[in-house]
Amino acid sequence: MAREEETRVKLLGLWVSPFVRRVEWALKLKGVSYDYVEEDIVNKSPLLLELNPIHQKVPVMVHNGKVICESFVLLEYIDETWKHRPLLPQDPYDRATARFWALFVEEKLMKNAWIAIFSEGEEKEKAHKVAIEAVERIEEQLKGKRFFGGDDIGYLDLAVGWVSHMLPVWDEMGSTNILDPLRFPSTTSWITNFLGHPLIRDNLPPRDRMWDYFHRKREQIMASRASD
Ligand SMILES: N[C@@H](CCC(=O)N[C@@H](CS)C(=O)NCC(=O)O)C(=O)O
Incomplete structure (x- = not known):
């Protein structure tokens, strides 16, 4: 290069x-x-x-x-x-599949896991259910694999990467337990594999800082909803 x-x-x-x-x-x-x-x-x-x-x-x-x-x-x-070390799979169908799941996780899991941490009652239950169903789908994709594409990190791992370090913070803050390790062992192993990669491990937002940031955001959203 x-x-x-x-x-x-x-x-x-x-x-x-x-x-x-x-x-x-x-x-x-x-x-x-x-x-x-x-x-x-x-x-x-x-x-x-x-x-x-x-x-x-x-x-x-x-x-x-x-x-x-x-x-x-x-x-x-x-x-x-930069074509060396490809991120997307080479086969067109596999590429289409990776793109499909990236969009799915963004639309179903990210959105609903976020809603679940600051909402209550029926709204929280509904968002929680959709988020759990999304992780069920991820779990199926990961069965028997180290990473989504196989043995090394690729496009879909990067797309879904926030699940490894951000979702656990949201889960704790909202008491949602979306990433239940007993229910989702393959996803839990993927998190360990993903976070264990030196390049990922050394390029993560600090947990305490994330906690403070999302806590403040959550308070702001809840206050503005209460005043509506
Ligand atoms: N779909 C966009 C989302 C980007 C996005 O939402 N970025 C946030 C930061 S996490 C932002 O810049 N927000 C500013 C705003 O909403 O005004 C992408 O994937 O790049």
């Missing part, structure tokens, strides 16, 4: 963002060096607003002057630009 090309990557991110984290993992797995710029998403910088005027969200990556947004789009861009 040309050194010149390496230095031309800039990533706008937020330390706690699962969307940013998956992009950072991909860059690191590929050995691409990049300049990281931490954003304040409460007071967005003029640079963020200029680079991602449509969604105004991180991650945003700039490569050789070209701007790319949306974490799943970025994972694919990174995989296609």
